[in-house]
Amino acid sequence: MDKGLFPVWTTIVGFFIGAAIGSFLNVVVYRLPRGLSIAEPKHSFCPRCKHQLGPADLIPIFSWAFQGGKCRHCRAPIAPRYMFVELVTGTLWGALWYQNLCIGEDPTKFVAYALFSAALVAAIFTDIAHYIIPDEVNAAMFIIGIGYNGALIAQNRPEAWTWGIPSAVAGALTGIGVLWGIAFLGRLLFRKDAMGHGDIKMARGIGAVLFPMMAMTSFGLAVISGAVIGILALWLRVMMEKRKAAVEEAPEEEEEDYEPESIGSLIQCGIGYVLLMDIVGLIWPKVYEWWFKENPYAIEAVDEEENQVELTMIPFGPHLAVGALGAMLFWPTLEAIILGYLRSVTKS
Template identity: 30%
Template sequence: MTPDVLLVIFAGLLGLLVGSFSNVLIWRLPRGENIAFPPSHCPNCDHRLGVADLVPVFSWLSLGGKCRYCKSPIKARYPVVELLTGIGYAAIAALFPPLTVGWGALGLMVLFTLLLVGSAIDLDTYTIPDELTLPGVALGVLFGFLNGQAGVEGLPDLAGAVQGALLGAGVVVAINQFGSWVLRRFRERSFPEFPIGYQQISLGLLAGAWLGPWWGAGVGLLSALVNVAARRVIRIPELLTLGGLLVSVMLGSAGYGPGMILMVQGALAAAGAVSLACGVYWWLHWRRHREDDGAADDTQVDASAMGFGDVKLAAVIGAFLGWERLLLALVVAVFAGAIFGVAQLALRSENRVKFGPFLALGAVVALLWGGALIGGYREMLGL
């Protein structure tokens, strides 16, 4: 048996164990519970689970899907998550041999866990916890640095991870911005966020088109500082920012400014940077008010008010996989979501599924087969 085969087996066993911990995250993160204490226990009778109760998959099968102590049913999701993680880790080890890829293989396994946990939580609560996505972006950038140090091919280095994260967040938030503007029939937002929110993201889009990603992000963040200094929201009309971006892209296509492609890249990356800054600010703001028990008196505390968990998830995917596989993930997600939506209409089902699980599915496709698909596309175009 070769070392690579042994590592695939080991990765599968590791995946089963990580899958067991993933079930802890899926249960506790949405409830704001500590993921380490108290030790694992039955959610129905609160009895602490023993070692024999925690063997991945086999404990659930041996107990007939019921708690050993109170006989209450245990969801089939528990062994499913464990099996999926084991299979996913083994597949990653087979396609990205750790002896060749090094830290990159571990990074992809971390990404797989983030996607699976985030999707399960999104299916349950229609939210993706910031505790999962924002540290996930940082981990993606860290693994990008390690990939660059080891000279790993096929995975992003530090610069590629940062670019992928910014473009991932930027593409999704731009779709959200323009979609919301159209649905509001081009009327302004009634309640802009203080001190930083969608207005600053729109400003980042416009400024990034002309000034590039970092200066564009700086303009958006400067606007937030102006709000802080004024102690109120200084309104920036979307007709100026979003409308101005559309005019800017048309001018770029006509040969003015940096050019259309660079303008679009700069706009998306700047908006992505501002949106991630928004995510970090509101996450910390919400946590502080939750601990102070003062959230009831603050209309700007609800972390879900920002409404872009998918934006941060796309940033995670871009950081780990790079911008090319990110775009492939988005294409797969849109097609999968459309097919599911048509099936729901045909079956007259009222169960709604948010975009997060489809985005995660697209990321898994891009992770496992992205290299071959992108290579085939380039060959078809003669690139």
């Protein structure tokens, strides 16, 4: 007999709910970087022919597969990313459903972690495609963490508090401290921008949901992921560029002078992230403009024709997300390894 709230076979229900959420995430990934509203137009459309998609076009995973990865109306190819987003989100929701509702009995954690995993998927695919993590996605992560912490406090659960303050607040401060600290040291020692601001805000959201210890573990996993996958991706990208250069010789472009962010600006932005000025600014842009000296909605949307990046640019957001997902899904094992290591060190 199953110990959890639901039998194991209901995991498939979690998968399909997640896949449906993934369908919505495709809207987020497509529209937010382009400065488009998620609410309007209300119906999904083909990016090429702008035809409104019907129910037959919107069945998660299956519509893309059965239509051969093409629009049913204009036959334009549809990127495999649409199917992958739905498949990955469905898999994550199915795994979390199994862990927290089938072999466990924690619906509060399931809701928080499932919503958080959806935000992470949106961050992964947006950052890979456009080197952007939308403020709306980072704000959603933080809000999920605060809501989760509030539910734990209402249930009088001990994990709701860390260092005498709400665990989500402690985790958010930890996330900002670690990533902002890396950015500050990189700017100070190497005179380069070592960390994107989207990554710092994302770390705040990760800390808010996972709380300090799990968040710190996730950052360690992110570093490992970045070292392995990032270096491999960079090598492949360089090899592709060399092959392209061998086929067609293009005139070398002059490199533009690069001016790193000032230390004063970095400090001011870090304080702003602690005070949630970026989140408040999404509601009241004047607040954002007053603190960060720019309007959040005046930032240029991405342009597919001009969205070219340097070979050495590797987005760190996906690695942060992979680390967070790894910590979230395998925390009991990771915690046992960490505690075992600490015990062995203290004994010696």
